[in-house]
Amino acid sequence: MSHSSQVAHHFEDIEQQNESLVLGMWLFLATEVMFFGGLFTAYVVYRTTYSEVFHEASRTLDFTLGTVNTLILLVSSLTMAMGVYAAKTGRRNLLPLMLVATIILGLAFLGVKAVEYSQKFEHHLVPGAGFVWPGGNPPHAQLFFVLYFIMTGMHAFHMVIGIVMMAMLLVMAMLGKFGPERYMGVEMAGLYWHFVDIVWVFLFPLLYLIDRS
Amino acid sequence: MQNLPIYPEQASTIARDFDLFLFVLLGLSVFFLGLIVLLVVFFSIRYRAGSRVNRELKSPDNYKLEIFWTVVPTLLVLLLFGWSTKIYFNYFRVPENAQEIFVTGKQWMWKTQHLNGRREINELHVPVNTPIKLTMTSEDVIHSLFVPEFRVKKDVLPGTYSTLWFEATKTGVFNLFCAEYCGTEHALMKGNVYVMELPEYQRWLEEGNTGDIAMASSGEHLFNRMGCVVCHREGSGARGPALTGLFGSEVQLTGGETTVADEAYLRESIMNPKAHVVAGYTPLMPTFEGQLSQDDIAQLISYIKSLDDAGDPGSAS
Amino acid sequence: MHDSRDKNDVPENTDPKGGYEIRDVHMSVIVIGGVALALVCVFAFVLAAAIIPVLQNVSPDPTVAKDGPVINYGRLLPPEPRLQPDPPTTLRGFEEAEQTFLDTYGWINQSEGVVRLPIDRAMDIVAERGVPVWPSAE
Amino acid sequence: MSTQIAEADALPRPNYLNVKRSILSWLLTTDHKRIGILYLISITVFFLAGGLFAALIRIELLTPQADLVESDIYNRLFTLHGIIMIFFFLVPSIPAVLGNFLLPLMLGAKDLAFPRLNLLSWYLYWIGGVFAVVVLLQGGVDTGWTFYTPFSSFASNGNVVLAAAGGFVAGFSSILTGLNFIVTIHKMRAPGLTWFRLPLFVWAHYATSLIQVLATPVLGISLVLIMVERVWRVGIFDPTIGGDPVLFQHLFWFYSHPAVYIMILPGMGVVSEVITCFSRKRIFGYHMIAFSSLAIAILGFLVWGHHMFVSTQAMYTGIVFSILTMLVAIPSAIKVFNWTATLYKGQIYFEAPMLFVFGFLGLFTIGGLTGLFLGLLAADIHFHDTHFVVAHFHYVMVGGMVMAYLAGLHFWWPKMTGRMYNRQLAALAAILIFVGFNMTFFPQFILGALGMPRRYHVYNEEFQLLNVMSTAGAGVMGIGYLLPLIYMPLSLFVGKRAGANPWLAKGLEWTVPSPPTTYNFDHTPVVTEEPYAYDNRLHAAGMGQGE
Ligand code: HEA
Ligand code: HEA
Ligand code: CUA
């Protein structure tokens, strides 16, 4: 059988290679789920023990910015999916466009996050010495913000990695590297991006929507 | 060679049930271990390479046997689980009439305090045949109170009261260890449990508790509430002289004469501070006449008397 | 492109075209395994819940001392000076209380109208009016 | 005709060892066999370091008072001994050395699914290793391998952050190896090699990789939280400001119990291969052993609470964890029974690998049964944090896993190097290690029963005699471990040529020359027969002779 240049030496054919890459990516996402799982466990434990303080603390988060960010990510998943479709069907001009859109949306998300973080600094809500909390038992409130910063920070870090990947794919797309016979790079990036989006879909309600009564 | 101890003494109610359970568990384990070892040795000798024995195999697999040696161990371990949980139940639940003793673990010492206020370090005196409930917490890291002869152990966490109970069935001195690693001197954080007959224990308990401990402690309460501590705090910068070791000592007054700080002097200093102004101090102290009853003053005085040089008020002198 | 062959319907011993084995374990085996595992967990939780009442009436029901946060409310405590569970926090609380006692107004004894003044204010008053009990500052 | 083959055979055919000899070709190799050898060298280095610390611990414990080292040094000794032995020796040992080397060969594949990822795993392992060495030079870490808070977060003056970072990076090496294996087993099996024709070594590694992929990230996040807590002290685990130290214990043990099954399952895989080959008999109950591996892996995730029976756990929680711990023991019991039944009516050869497996059967059974003791609530209250636990986990880890690792090493050494080692010395090593081991750790069961707590460098008088016996045993065992370090490297120069199948074993890895060529198979093999298709009636002439 022809050993086309796309297939690595130790694979028999392209199906085997593609299926291996996809399975590999899903397994990697499983490790990410367990990694964030540890954080969600800590969040659940402390929210149940200090629920009323967590309610108060959650109300200080900027609901509108959070919603905007959720929309940004949902749209970026759409552009990402379009990108993968473009790569698979060989639309050489649509792919870079979609990649650029995804990068811009990603940067927008990080921008909004930066704004939210700066607000926290102004309101002295950043855990550590400078933490000021008007309401009841400040240490428990600080715990909410510790979890807030670690979880959104870890998510943002994964966002940065995603954007870097998109940039590399963009360069390769501009050089016409992707097409129907070679699209796995884009598909894998797509899987990763959708995962990062889903993590935010869990983070947003847990952190922002505790008690919007 | 001194007799090689294999097993710690049985000195608590739970120890007896525990030892019986462990004996049976050990028996079962030796049986299974023996079974495996015997079979392996027997098979490997009988069927060693080249030995002329019948090696005809009816069928490679034998599902009946496999189901047998899945079901039997499962039932066995669940029975063991049931029995062990019954003992765990008694370990976990504290009898109603248990006598409470407070324990605080601190990096590398155990501090215990009986309900009448008597405190000990690295020692625990308890009456025999009486359920004792230890209410324990830690001042810093996680420790774990372990008395091998009682077969009891419980972690001691900062910020949490964890409870452990036992009923000693034998008088004597037993080991008290810290089991959870807690730092450099983890191996030295140990002491002894002294189990005594009830009357002897009562005597021990009372002996350390002189009458005025109760008076001194309420005195201290007043000392704080009335604000004396604000000016008579230890350390530099306090507006008034430190009162530690004052009682019975020579006091230098302004104007050169000295007097002995006896009870009358203390009473005078509280009611009419201007009468004897201590040398080197501005007469800032306000009079507390009309604010303190005679009892209050008596308690304050017994508290000031208790501030002996050790600076640890009320410790068992 | 590959015909979408059902993974497991390839006959047992032919040499699959692709040069690697594509037959996976039948779904039924995985489902049975998953169900068995779920049953084991349910069994464990049910047995645990069942065994507690059984043991409860075997031996009298002394209080189940629950480990919990360090709360002294409603406890029979030894007299002061008591073992302190958390000395640094207690000291911080004590000094704050002491400072507020010294710097704020407050009732000492409302019925007799005795009030507490901040120490600096009290010193100014003493400087102005002197203290009635003390002989005048000659 | 035969002479040409002999001549051709005499010339060193190009194989994965001699195809390229430069250092760079080794350091940048993506050949799974070379990466296996790189791991073999790396973990031996760490085993010696860990063993050195163990030797120092045993010497210190000779006397009730502190003679060799002060308490602070001793605390760092057992912490580093634990961390190095677990994370840098035992977790990678069989998967990274034998697994990497043999999985593609056993599956009929040319390499693992992601060769470059495999090399990255080795480098991540070594970055973690460098962290460990830096921690060592900076004065070590004194929290115990369990890193319990709040001691590790504010009271320890050891290099906790560095050690945690080292563990974090090394963890990814384990995750990526697991990921590589799962994809390879799913997607790269030779034609005809259906799941129930896979060697049980592969089943064991599949189960192990599942745990590596799902459990290790949780260790990652716990170490990250420890680092955050230690640097900024924001109260995640600090009770004085609202945190809960027991939460760390839950996160840590959620990884660390599955981790102990990461450590034992590959060993069980080796035992299945060795015991069938040297009793010339089909494995008894293939399906039951394969499913037991998966059952252990999955149930292993549900029992972590048995490490916290005496912490402030609710009664109900303790009971549930105790039941599940009992149930997790059953698959191991099934395996031991099946191995024993495999010996029935076989042709048993007492070669070195088989001797190590006999050692495994005895010692793992003792270790496992004492694990049952610890799983029973009543017993654990007394035994927790005493030398009884130390004895338990050394019996299963050293008595079980290291014996299995040595069995595997002695079984596949001819395949990896094309050379036969001195079989008498190997037998002596097996016996020495077995005797030394029992002398070292059996007294610790009694010490534990007597109530000697763990991590004590100063102990009561009455414990001394048993400790002296234990230290004596450690000496014998140490010599036993040093023997393979001599005769195995020696065999590379003086050992007889091993030929393709010195043990006349079944399995695709024995159908290729030893040492194999870089791409393993000239043409993809087709598998038609069941695994372990030995005929127990025939005498395996020439067993172990090589060419
Ligand atoms: C390779 C590693 C390994 C393995 C395989 C095991 C296997 C088991 N372990 Fe162990 N364990 C450790 C490594 C391991 N452990 C470590 C490192 C620690 C301490 C960590 C620390 O605190 O530092 C520990 C601690 C530990 C504890 C906590 C003790 C404490 O700190 O208080 C417990 C409690 O349940 C436990 C239980 C078990 C059980 C039930 C098994 C079972 O899987 C064993 C099953 C095997 C058998 C049962 C034997 C074979 C069966 C037969 C011969 C048939 C007859 C059997 C029956 C009737 C069932 N282990
Ligand atoms: C896989 C894991 C593994 C392995 C292989 C071992 C191997 C050994 N272990 Fe270890 N051990 C642990 C895992 C392991 N251990 C863990 C997890 C702990 C708990 C840590 C904690 O509490 O935090 C522990 C703790 C522990 C203790 C308890 C310490 C305490 O609680 O106070 C003891 C005591 O005897 C001990 C002894 C030994 C011995 C004698 C060996 C022997 O098998 C070692 C034999 C090897 C050698 C003797 C090497 C021979 C070579 C040399 C010495 C040559 C010189 C070296 C160079 C040239 C570099 N170990
Ligand atoms: Cu306290 Cu160890």
Ligand SMILES: [Cu+2]
């Ligand atoms: Cu465990």
